[in-house]
Amino acid sequence: MPRRPVAALAMDAGTADAVLKPPARQQLGELTELAGPVLTDFGTAEARHVLSTVELLVTGWGCPPLDAAVLARAPELRAVVHTAGSVRGHLTPACWARGIEVSTAAAANAVPVAEYTLAMILLANKQVLPAAHAYRQRRARGELLLTDPLLGNHRNTVGILSASLIGRRVIALLRAHELRVLLYDPYVDEAEAAALGAVSAGLAELFAASDVVSVHTPLLPATRGLVSAELLALLRDGGTLINTARGAVVDQEALTAEVRGGRLRAVLDVTEPEVLPPGHPLWACENALITPHLAGSQGNELDRLAETALQEVRRWAAGEGFAHAVPPDGKELLA
Structure with a gap:
């Protein structure tokens, strides 16, 4: 049986509960070795411990910026799967410079x-x-x-x-x-x-x-x-x-x-x-x-984001590459 990659969630805690409901969380745990709690602050001792071994981050609304200092504490990090649309709020030039693979659920949203x-x-x-x-x-x-x-x-x-x-x-x-x-x-x-x-x-x-x-x-x-x-x-x-x-x-x-x-x-x-x-x-x-930014995924539409993210994790863990990859030269055109 192939080794499961070490993964962690990085987003607002409420977002994690809304988007990654228990069935989705269970599937993610079957695809990866899910480490630690939901990371809402990369500066805590607990977050530093998780980052030291994590290979994949599943991010969402409220994820703190992944800057050079955070990446230095995550030497094994190779990929980010974002459960929402734009990655401009939390991915920094340091991520692209490091060659980290990135996927987004923008198509689902x-x-x-x-x-x-x-x-x-x-x-x-x-x-x-x-x-x-x-x-x-x-x-x-x-x-x-x-x-x-x-x-x-x-x-x-x-x-x-x-x-x-x-x-x-x-x-x-x-x-x-x-x-x-x-x-x-x-x-x-x-x-x-x-x-x-x-x-x-x-x-x-x-x-x-x-x-x-x-x-x-x-x-x-x-x-x-x-x-x-x-x-x-x-x-x-x-x-x-x-x-x-x-x-x-x-x-x-x-x-x-x-x-x-x-x-x-x-x-x-x-x-x-x-x-x-x-x-x-x-x-x-x-x-x-x-309307209150209502057009994007809400309610049961959040399940589509989770399904897309899980599909991407499954593909990446199997070595197949992302279906919704964000290329470095396309990141600035994302809303």
């Missing part, structure tokens, strides 16, 4: 985000937010037959900002609907966009032509404030901006002005900061739907 986005696109085109507000105010039905040519999901235009894992999945889900899909991504050419099911478009063109724009770009120095006041001004009256990526990708002050003025609508699962302060005007905007 993309599933519920894309589902949330699809739902919001369809509801936005149906103008559910203003209709529900008007219905609540009147407590009576309005016109039985609405003839606004911009209302509905028949051949309206959806703009997707970035062909990220989530952006690509949203485009795939939109294939089942009679919607025109535009894509802006400087790394994707016209042929690849067409293969995905979208039409390649410039940034200004996408905003000017879309009824709904959905943001899926990672937050990088080059994308901070990418959705500017000038681009928002191009979005048609009554258009909707959906953001499930990062709040700072959008000029929030400009968006707030457009939404408060009643010209645009917004569905924001992320804001800058998270959470918005109590007096922020977006809270009182009838044209804004703000």
Whole structure:
């Protein structure tokens, strides 16, 4: 029987309980020699003892940074399996310099985000937010037959900002609907966009032509404030901006002005900061739907993260390599 690699969990304790429930924890124990408690602080004596022999870290939300000092105390560490999406919060350049193999459950976490986005696109085109507000105010039905040519999901235009894992999945889900899909991504050419099911478009063109724009770009120095006041001004009256990526990708002050003025609508699962302060005007905007970073894995969707991580541990322990490896040159593009 092959030797099981020594592994440890490194994440917030609550995250470990939520994501790696007892059955998953048992499977992990069968695949590896699971050492010690959940590591929430790499500086404790107990953590130092575990790190001295660990070969694999299974990480999650709340994992402390794996910097050079921590790695020096983990001479046997060869791989990290992350049970969530982005690894930018806890993996440092020292990890890549050491050649540590990295896997992420970003593909699994993309599933519920894309589902949330699809739902919001369809509801936005149906103008559910203003209709529900008007219905609540009147407590009576309005016109039985609405003839606004911009209302509905028949051949309206959806703009997707970035062909990220989530952006690509949203485009795939939109294939089942009679919607025109535009894509802006400087790394994707016209042929690849067409293969995905979208039409390649410039940034200004996408905003000017879309009824709904959905943001899926990672937050990088080059994308901070990418959705500017000038681009928002191009979005048609009554258009909707959906953001499930990062709040700072959008000029929030400009968006707030457009939404408060009643010209645009917004569905924001992320804001800058998270959470918005109590007096922020977006809270009182009838044209804004703000959700608490709900799009990502929640509830039973967390089981998908555990299943993905366990599959990766199984592959790595068998010497097969990761199915969802994060290459060193791709780490900066992760949200």
